[in-house]
Amino acid sequence: IHSYLRHRYTYWARHGVIGPNYVSVRALRQRFVNISLEKHRKYGRIYGSYMFTNKWLTINEPELIRDIAVKDFHVFPNKYDMNYGKTYITSSLFLMKGDHNWKRVRSVVTPAFTTGKLISMMSSIEGIADKFVVTLDTFAQNGETVDMRKYFSAFAMDVISACAYGINVESIHNPNHPIVINAKKILSVNSNLSYAVSVLLPPFARLLRLEPFDTNAIKFLDLLVKDIVNERKISTNKLTNGKKKSDFIQLMIDSERNDRDVNSNNNNKNETQKSDKNATKKTIKALSETELTAQGFTFFIAGYDTTSASLSHVVYYLSQNKDKQQILREELNALDTDF
Numbered sequence: 001i002h003s004y005l006r007h008r009y010t011y012w013a014r015h016g017v018i019g020p021n022y023v024s025v026r027a028l029r030q031r032f033v034n035i036s037l038e039k040h041r042k043y044g045r046i047y048g049s050y051m052f053t054n055k056w057l058t059i060n061e062p063e064l065i066r067d068i069a070v071k072d073f074h075v076f077p078n079k080y081d082m083n084y085g086k087t088y089i090t091s092s093l094f095l096m097k098g099d100h101n102w103k104r105v106r107s108v109v110t111p112a113f114t115t116g117k118l119i120s121m122m123s124s125i126e127g128i129a130d131k132f133v134v135t136l137d138t139f140a141q142n143g144e145t146v147d148m149r150k151y152f153s154a155f156a157m158d159v160i161s162a163c164a165y166g167i168n169v170e171s172i173h174n175p176n177h178p179i180v181i182n183a184k185k186i187l188s189v190n191s192n193l194s195y196a197v198s199v200l201l202p203p204f205a206r207l208l209r210l211e212p213f214d215t216n217a218i219k220f221l222d223l224l225v226k227d228i229v230n231e232r233k234i235s236t237n238k239l240t241n242g243k244k245k246s247d248f249i250q251l252m253i254d255s256e257r258n259d260r261d262v263n264s265n266n267n268n269k270n271e272t273q274k275s276d277k278n279a280t281k282k283t284i285k286a287l288s289e290t291e292l293t294a295q296g297f298t299f300f301i302a303g304y305d306t307t308s309a310s311l312s313h314v315v316y317y318l319s320q321n322k323d324k325q326q327i328l329r330e331e332l333n334a335l336d337t338d339f
Contacts, residue, residue: 008050008053009021009022009023009050011048011055012047012048012049012055012057017046017047017048017057018043018044018047019039019043019048020039020049020050021050022050023050023052036058039058040058040060045059045061046058046059046060046061046064051200052200052201054200074098077097077098077102078097078098079094079095080199081202082198082199082202082205082212083197083198083199083202083205083206083210083212084198084212084213085198085209085210085211085212085213085215087211087213087218088218088222088290088291088293088294088297089213089218089297090294091105091288091290091291091293091294091295092294092295092297092298092301093106093109093294093295093298094298094302095294105287105291105295108252108255108286108287109252109287109295111251111255112248112251112252117246117251120246121162121246121247123246124159124162124163124166124246124247125159125162128155128159128162129155131170131172132151132155132172135172136151148311148312148315148316149308149309149312151172152307152308152311152312152315153304153308154171154172154175155172155307155308155311156303156305156307156311157169157171157179157180157183157304158170158171159303159307160183160299160300160303160304161179162247163247163299164247164248164249164296164299165224165225165247165248165249165296166228166245166247166249166250167179167228179224181217182214182216182217182220182221183217183221183300183304185214185216185217186213186214186217186218186221186297186300187300187301187304187305192212194210194211194212195212195213197210198210198212199212221293221296221297222290222293225249225289225292225293225296226289226293228249229249229253229289229292232245232249232250232253233253248295248296248299249292249296252286252287252292252295255287256286
């Protein structure tokens, strides 16, 4: 065992990469960001480290990061291999392996994030933002002290629910809404032992069949998406001059319908032009309900905490720098739009 561990923990040294040749027990009791900052200051922009028996190479060199994420993406397509349990989450575009299945899902999902499609969601976001400002204005008039992180989290939840599922949650006034409760259960993993083991020791977590996320909450979102999809397909078929929703699920339903129409046209064309060897058939398989549910979950992973944390930091720093508040106000007033 000693020889194995010695060989394991000298991997980076043997390859000429600086860094600690041990696993720090102290690090397990500190915040990850603090440990990363400490190692960055000690070892520089590129260093190797270990998390139990896992080898980690940390890169803080912008140009190299760009090459890895863009130019050489085909060499590094996969995320960290943690245990996700037996859930549909692994069908999320962010978590899928970089194989042909990932390419298929990406080809279907990417068009939903074009400028035109994102603009179509703006009306929902603007409505939520207007209500959010009214709420904050009430606090301001009463001179109340407010925990902005709490309200920015509610704002992010409302925007994600509207853009992903087309549901008006209003979590500021409805904190016990089923979507809010279940989404928070899935995202609240900081004190979850199963999640920690799944991240640090994936093989061990799989052996124990650990579920890092709340399974009941996962099932709730799964059933929610299925109900929405079924309802939309029925209502869309009946739709004549009515207006469809402009959320992610509707975009995926429209994509499925368009692909089906294209394939049908190509099949008819091939039947009438069998002698044409150059006749091609476009086949893009639409997302399954499981994959669609997983993509909706991606909105929460990518947008909930990042949005609320970023806005909270912006407001905090503005509160500490009143001169910057005035600069921001002047820049907003200079814009030819209604703020």
